[in-house]
Amino acid sequence: ALENHACRQFKGTRPSYAPEPDLDKNTGRVLAAHLNPDGTIKIIPLQAAKLQVILDYLIDAFTVGVNYTEKEVNLILTHFHPDTSGLRRDLIHAGLLERVRDGSRYWRPK
Numbered sequence: 001a002l003e004n005h006a007c008r009q010f011k012g013t014r015p016s017y018a019p020e021p022d023l024d025k026n027t028g029r030v031l032a033a034h035l036n037p038d039g040t041i042k043i044i045p046l047q048a049a050k051l052q053v054i055l056d057y058l059i060d061a062f063t064v065g066v067n068y069t070e071k072e073v074n075l076i077l078t079h080f081h082p083d084t085s086g087l088r089r090d091l092i093h094a095g096l097l098e099r100v101r102d103g104s105r106y107w108r109p110k
Contacts, residue, residue: 027053041081051090058087059096062108073097073106 017035019028030053036042045051061076062068068076070088077084088106091097099106 027056030054031057040079044081044083044086052094055087055091055094055096059091059108062097064108064110066107068106070103070106 017032017037017039019031023031030045030050034042034045034050034054035057041054045054058077058080061079062073073088074084077087081087088097092099096108097106098109
């Protein structure tokens with residue numbers, strides 16, 4: 001009962017992530033559910049479709065035509081979530097980020 005009362009009392013008062021208004025409804029819901037107010041990731045979703053939405057959000061932090069070292073990629077990703085290696089791997093697997101075989105250079109394809 002106390003938990004329900006607290007939920008009702010504080011509902012809508014905690015800041016939450018507000019997605020861009022021009023996003024489709026599903027993308028906005030996924031981002032709102034998985035991002036903190038500052039745009040960092042609360043939790044990395046396990047469902048492929050939801051993970052894709054988060055990866056599409058993350059890839060905007062990278063510029064097309066710019067080469068990044070692994071350290072630079074990690075530095076960018078650490079602004080969103082501490083699991084930089086997992087996010088990096090997910091971005092590569094999704095084809096949103098590419099790298100040379102030895103991992104010395106990363107880039108965002110067109």
